[in-house]
Amino acid sequence: MATTIALESHAHARLVLDHLEQYNDFMESISTVCDMGAGEGLDAEWWATREVEDESGRHIPLDIKVTALDIQDQLNVEHQHIKSVTANFEDSRLEEGQFDVIWCHDSFQYALDPINTLKHWWHLTRDNGMLCLQVQQTTNIKHNQQTFYQHSGVYHHHTLVNLIHMLALNGWDCRDAHFWKKMNDPWIKCVVYKTKHQPMDARHTTWYELAETELLPESAVSSINKWGHLRQQDLQLSWLDGSLEAFFTH
Numbered sequence: 001m002a003t004t005i006a007l008e009s010h011a012h013a014r015l016v017l018d019h020l021e022q023y024n025d026f027m028e029s030i031s032t033v034c035d036m037g038a039g040e041g042l043d044a045e046w047w048a049t050r051e052v053e054d055e056s057g058r059h060i061p062l063d064i065k066v067t068a069l070d071i072q073d074q075l076n077v078e079h080q081h082i083k084s085v086t087a088n089f090e091d092s093r094l095e096e097g098q099f100d101v102i103w104c105h106d107s108f109q110y111a112l113d114p115i116n117t118l119k120h121w122w123h124l125t126r127d128n129g130m131l132c133l134q135v136q137q138t139t140n141i142k143h144n145q146q147t148f149y150q151h152s153g154v155y156h157h158h159t160l161v162n163l164i165h166m167l168a169l170n171g172w173d174c175r176d177a178h179f180w181k182k183m184n185d186p187w188i189k190c191v192v193y194k195t196k197h198q199p200m201d202a203r204h205t206t207w208y209e210l211a212e213t214e215l216l217p218e219s220a221v222s223s224i225n226k227w228g229h230l231r232q233q234d235l236q237l238s239w240l241d242g243s244l245e246a247f248f249t250h
Contacts, residue, residue: 003076009042019240029100030064031063031065031100032098033102034103035067037069038070041077043103048064066081067083067099070089094124098124098126101131102121105134106134106136109136109151109154115202118169133191135188137158137187139157140186169210174215175217176193177190178240180237181247207224219235
């Protein structure tokens with residue numbers, strides 16, 4: 001039986017998963033998923049048990065094959081299409097180019113080298129494959145007071161700006177993409193796609209060079225051209241439900 005923590009985590013993950021499931025063509029196009037930091041495996045089980053309804057009302061399993069990867073084997077579910085892999089998701093040694101979707105909910109914060117982790121995931125994903133990444137921002141303002149915190153095993157603070165920076169640097173399309181962040185909610189949600197752009201040199205690639213790749217949101221390019229760097233308050237980003245968020249008040 002799943003723990004309370006796992007159930008609560010999966011309930012939060014469903015906020016995005018249920019959005020994705022509304023796109024029938026997308027769901028039917030998926031054959032392989034890797035759940036990075038799978039924990040007890042409730043998200044992996046969700047992917048493995050998806051079905052579509054045909055014209056006669058029959059439920060047809062999509063038979064999505066899921067790799068549930070975690071640094072410790074905590075898997076608490078069983079399914080014929082779930083494969084448990086015990087490995088470090090920063091360098092998993094899995095076969096490259098095999099996944100349609102990389103799913104990462106509430107575990108990316110544990111990456112010691114987040115830039116190279118996103119590079120590794122780019123290599124694991126098939127062309128035009130999707131990365132769905134959800135992580136909490138740990139530098140916030142609450143009741144007009146700074147609230148910065150850091151959990152054990154976490155050494156980086158992530159923001160919308162730095163995630164867009166690292167994702168685009170590693171060949172993930174942040175222009176034709178979806179992002180979610182609300183002022184009073186710590187969660188950042190990113191849905192991006194693998195492009196043919198190879199990951200770039202993090203030490204020497206400038207914002208201006210990134211802007212020329214067309215991997216950045218148009219509002220980000222405008223901010224860079226005006227200021228020489230990216231400011232969150234200049235961003236205008238869309239989410240899966242079609243809503244558009246302007247960040248000038250954040």
